[in-house]
Amino acid sequence: xxxxxxxxxxxxxxxxxxxxxxxxxxxxxxxxxxxxxxxxxxxxxxxxxxxxxxxxxxxxxxxxxxxxxxxxxxxxxxxxxxxxxxxxxxxxxxxxxxxxxxxxxxxxxxxxxxxxxxxxxxxxxxxxxxxxxxxxxxxxxxxxxxxxxxxxxxxxxxxxxxxxxxxxxxxxxxxxxxxxxxxxxxxxxxxxxxxxxxxxxxxxxxxxxxxxxxxxxxxxxxxxxxxxxxxxxxxxxxxxxxxxxxxxxxxxxxxxxxxxxxxxxxxxxxxxxxxxxxxxxxxxxxxxxxxxxxxxxxxxxxxxxxxxxxxxxxxxxxxxxxxxxxxxxxxxxxxxxxxxxxxxxxxxxxxxxxxxxxxxxxxxxxxxxxxxxxxxxxxxxx
Amino acid sequence: xxxxxxxxxxxxxxxxxxxxxxxxxxxxxxxxxxxxxxxxxxxxxxxxxxxxxxxxxxxxxxxxxxxxxxxxxxxxxxxxxxxxxxxxxxxxxxxxxxxxxxxxxxxxxxxxxxxxxxxxxxxxxxxxxxxxxxxxxxxxxxxxxxxxxxxxxxxxxxxxxxxxxxxxxxxxxxxxxxxxxxxxxxxxxxxxxxxxxxxxxxxxxxxxxxxxxxxxxxxxxxxxxxxxxxxxxxxxxxxxxxxxxxxxxxxxxxxxxxxxxxxxxxxxxxxxxxxxxxxxxxxxxxxxxxxxxxxxxxxxxxxxxxxxxxxxxxxxxxxxxxxxxxxxxxxxxxxxxxxxxxxxxxxxxxxxxxxxxxxxxxxxxxxxxxxxxxxxxxxxxxxxxxxxxxxxxxxxxxxxxxxxxxxxxxxxxxxxxxxxxxxxxxxxxxxxxxxxxxxxxxxxxx
Ligand SMILES: Cc1cc2nc3c(=O)[nH]c(=O)nc-3n(C[C@H](O)[C@H](O)[C@H](O)COP(=O)(O)OP(=O)(O)OC[C@H]3O[C@@H](n4cnc5c(N)ncnc54)[C@H](O)[C@@H]3O)c2cc1C
Ligand code: SF4
Ligand code: SF4
Numbered sequence: 001x002x003x004x005x006x007x008x009x010x011x012x013x014x015x016x017x018x019x020x021x022x023x024x025x026x027x028x029x030x031x032x033x034x035x036x037x038x039x040x041x042x043x044x045x046x047x048x049x050x051x052x053x054x055x056x057x058x059x060x061x062x063x064x065x066x067x068x069x070x071x072x073x074x075x076x077x078x079x080x081x082x083x084x085x086x087x088x089x090x091x092x093x094x095x096x097x098x099x100x101x102x103x104x105x106x107x108x109x110x111x112x113x114x115x116x117x118x119x120x121x122x123x124x125x126x127x128x129x130x131x132x133x134x135x136x137x138x139x140x141x142x143x144x145x146x147x148x149x150x151x152x153x154x155x156x157x158x159x160x161x162x163x164x165x166x167x168x169x170x171x172x173x174x175x176x177x178x179x180x181x182x183x184x185x186x187x188x189x190x191x192x193x194x195x196x197x198x199x200x201x202x203x204x205x206x207x208x209x210x211x212x213x214x215x216x217x218x219x220x221x222x223x224x225x226x227x228x229x230x231x232x233x234x235x236x237x238x239x240x241x242x243x244x245x246x247x248x249x250x251x252x253x254x255x256x257x258x259x260x261x262x263x264x265x266x267x268x269x270x271x272x273x274x275x276x277x278x279x280x281x282x283x284x285x286x287x288x289x290x291x292x293x294x295x296x297x298x299x300x301x302x303x304x305x306x307x308x309x310x311x312x313x314x315x316x317x318x319x320x321x322x323x324x325x326x327x328x329x330x331x332x333x334x335x336x337x338x339x340x341x342x343x344x345x346x347x348x349x350x351x352x353x354x355x356x357x358x359x360x361x362x363x364x365x366x367x368x369x370x371x372x373x374x375x376x377x378x379x380x381x382x
Numbered sequence: 383x384x385x386x387x388x389x390x391x392x393x394x395x396x397x398x399x400x401x402x403x404x405x406x407x408x409x410x411x412x413x414x415x416x417x418x419x420x421x422x423x424x425x426x427x428x429x430x431x432x433x434x435x436x437x438x439x440x441x442x443x444x445x446x447x448x449x450x451x452x453x454x455x456x457x458x459x460x461x462x463x464x465x466x467x468x469x470x471x472x473x474x475x476x477x478x479x480x481x482x483x484x485x486x487x488x489x490x491x492x493x494x495x496x497x498x499x500x501x502x503x504x505x506x507x508x509x510x511x512x513x514x515x516x517x518x519x520x521x522x523x524x525x526x527x528x529x530x531x532x533x534x535x536x537x538x539x540x541x542x543x544x545x546x547x548x549x550x551x552x553x554x555x556x557x558x559x560x561x562x563x564x565x566x567x568x569x570x571x572x573x574x575x576x577x578x579x580x581x582x583x584x585x586x587x588x589x590x591x592x593x594x595x596x597x598x599x600x601x602x603x604x605x606x607x608x609x610x611x612x613x614x615x616x617x618x619x620x621x622x623x624x625x626x627x628x629x630x631x632x633x634x635x636x637x638x639x640x641x642x643x644x645x646x647x648x649x650x651x652x653x654x655x656x657x658x659x660x661x662x663x664x665x666x667x668x669x670x671x672x673x674x675x676x677x678x679x680x681x682x683x684x685x686x687x688x689x690x691x692x693x694x695x696x697x698x699x700x701x702x703x704x705x706x707x708x709x710x711x712x713x714x715x716x717x718x719x720x721x722x723x724x725x726x727x728x729x730x731x732x733x734x735x736x737x738x739x740x741x742x743x744x745x746x747x748x749x750x751x752x753x754x755x756x757x758x759x760x761x762x763x764x765x766x767x768x769x770x771x772x773x774x775x776x777x778x779x780x781x782x783x784x785x786x787x788x789x790x791x792x793x794x795x796x797x798x799x800x801x802x803x804x805x806x807x808x809x810x811x812x813x814x815x816x817x818x819x820x821x822x823x824x825x826x827x828x
Contacts, residue, residue, distance in 0.1 A: 019689065021684065021692075022437070023394050024394065024503035025503060037458050038410055049385060051828075052398075062385055
């Protein structure tokens with residue numbers, strides 16, 4: 001029989017952080033390290049702390065500090081991408097976050113409110129579930145007359161289901177993107193519907209907290225409703241939702257696509273975009289690294305003839321719940337980038353509602369790819 | 383005690399389980415002034431100073447052992463301060479990496495030509511302190527060959543400027559004493575921080591070659607053939623611009639590699655010379671890029687079971703050992719297996735050059751080696767095996783024994799450092815000179 005220590009040793013050796021050879025390659029590319037400049041904020045630093053945890057956790061203050069450090073991470077996945085030693089850093093951050101909340105729930109009371117809101121009203125804002133299809137519908141109904149009929153359950157079935165996600169459903173700052181999305185779908189005569197009040201949060205925030213049970217409940221509901229629509233394709237503009245829908249929902253018979261993928265496939269050629277401003281392109285981390293959608297946004301921009309400057313494959317600072325756990329750090333990441341990559345003189349094209357919020361919050365100009373596309377499609381339509 | 387202190391122990395060597403309660407303070411200076419102040423605080427408290435760059439070194443020296451100590455890291459001293467008007471040199475802070483320096487130089491045709499595989503993180507301060515070299519060291523030399531001068535702070539806060547010819551210092555009596563001892567950059571190179579804290583380096587820049595280069599793969603039937611090919615390239619003085627070898631790769635990480643092999647990039651004008659030495663399979667640009675990437679990552683690859691460990695860096699094969707490479711590597715491997723370490727990868731720069739502790743130059747192959755460690759192997763098993771390797775290398779004449787990353791057993795270098803510290807003073811990384819250094823290091827292995 002294994003002794004407790006041996007069992008603990010075995011368990012530890014199976015954890016992939018033990019594989020880290022501490023080469024340091026993940027240090028300088030980490031936005032948190034970049035902003036803070038000290039090693040404990042770097043992925044190597046955190047993995048090192050896990051490797052010597054037996055020496056650390058006996059000190060309650062150090063253990064507490066470590067739990068806080070785990071939430072000072074944008075979950076951007078750059079560290080996982082760069083590591084050549086098979087260390088699945090993102091998985092480790094997920095697991096350790098879950099463990100931290102379990103070990104010391106009192107330290108994460110501020111996340112409790114979010115968890116409660118997701119449990120009670122199924123969205124991150126604590127607003128009534130009925131309001132999911134109220135704000136944007138009020139705003140857009142006149143311009144897109146049939147829109148109300150596109151909302152489930154009034155619309156019962158369709159080829160394509162649009163999954164909006166919490167940000168796009170509730171935030172006024174996202175209405176321009178929604179307008180562009182719906183108009184594009186209308187112009188291209190796509191048979192689509194929107195889930196409306198029957199859409200629950202995709203579960204991403206809970207996944208980021210390591211609350212698997214809570215995320216599963218939300219998934220089960222969404223899956224059931226989506227199945228009822230008989231759709232063959234599910235599209236979303238939100239890479240966070242996309243990562244959940246693609247990786248954790250296990251759909252059969254339904255293809256899950258980012259909106260850039262959907263339109264890139266649909267359109268072989270596009271009326272050229274009449275460009276009057278300087279553009280840069282920011283890859284949303286979850287889209288680029290986690291969902292591996294790299295070519296389609298660029299392909300769409302190319303088809304529209306848009307000239308743009310590629311930005312460093314870095315994070316906007318808005319991921320991994322960082323806006324909640326450390327808003328100042330989140331802003332600092334964006335400000336450092338903006339200064340380094342001279343963003344204030346350009347419009348940053350992106351394809352993620354969370355990046356959009358982060359850019360707008362830091363007074364930068366931004367457009368979703370779909371906003372460019374809709375002008376091309378409208379132009380072509382005359 | 384905060385986590386910022388604990389984490390100062392993070393480094394790539396197998397000596398990483400430091401007694402962090404003895405780390406009394408950690409500083410991240412941004413300027414030389416900050417560094418002076420940090421050293422002054424250490425001095426006031428009576429603690430030794432451990433300079434730390436990126437912690438990518440494999441000797442454990444950047445941990446400071448287990449003395450009461452202050453760690454000063456250069457991670458925030460990473461600016462390129464200026465580039466000379468003719469672009470022949472750059473003054474940089476010690477925490478800058480080769481990649482960062484070359485990114486600043488990118489608009490020009492000049493580059494800093496020391497390219498260790500760790501060039502994304504290794505700092506030039508740490509690189510000078512270990513006399514780092516890369517895949518183009520054969521052509522461009524090691525860190526000492528590419529450094530024109532270094533500014534160094536002593537424990538009592540004096541600033542000295544060490545060049546290739548000697549020393550300059552405001553304290554003229556110290557300057558005279560150090561010049562009498564003939565202190566030059568050769569001494570700072572490889573000193574593992576023992577002679578002071580490097581705060582600035584003047585680095586030589588050279589143009590990106592404008593000749594057409596070609597790339598080829600040499601696939602050898604055995605390891606000795608590989609050694610002989612390298613020997614012949616060295617004798618023919620072929621200016622190989624990139625030279626890397628893979629001698630062995632465990633099936634877990636081998637992929638499509640078929641070692642022993644040698645990847646070479648060289649001026650087109652030398653194609654015939656190389657073809658007269660060996661069979662070359664010409665590589666396309668894409669194939670070369672792929673092989674370079676595989677080689678770069680080899681140092682970090684991990685086995686499916688067990689953990690990767692680097693018992694020591696590195697094995698320097700030169701002279702007659704090149705033609706006996708097969709036998710030498712077999713001896714090393716059988717020693718490793720006897721001690722239950724399975725070889726994981728053997729690879730390295732070739733042809734290359736490096737310097738011994740007495741500053742003589744060697745040309746040959748620097749072979750890096752990684753092994754598989756099983757959980758049952760204790761820290762003392764690991765350390766004893768590493769020590770046994772040191773003795774084996776001595777017996778086989780594999781030098782430097784075992785090369786510039788292992789100052790602890792380079793007696794010529796150690797004697798020289800002791801002599802210089804009598805003049806310049808101590809206060810930095812003193813644990814390396816302690817008689818119980820080995821015992822201390824052995825406690826830091828997992
Ligand atoms: C994956 C991998 C690949 C590698 N490939 C190579 C290679 O190709 N070639 C090669 O030569 N090495 C290689 N190395 C080893 C390592 O990168 C080098 O030794 C490098 O020079 C260390 O630089 P560092 O900044 O990490 O220094 P550290 O490891 O932090 O320190 C090394 C030594 O320098 C001292 N030091 C650091 N900064 C200063 C300073 N400012 N003043 C005084 N002393 C200082 C430290 O006290 C310590 O003794 C590799 C390592 C890894 C992990
Ligand atoms: S890149 Fe991978 S092996 Fe290197 S320090 Fe980061 S996690 Fe560890
Ligand atoms: S996921 Fe991103 S923010 Fe988090 S440790 Fe990795 S690189 Fe840093």
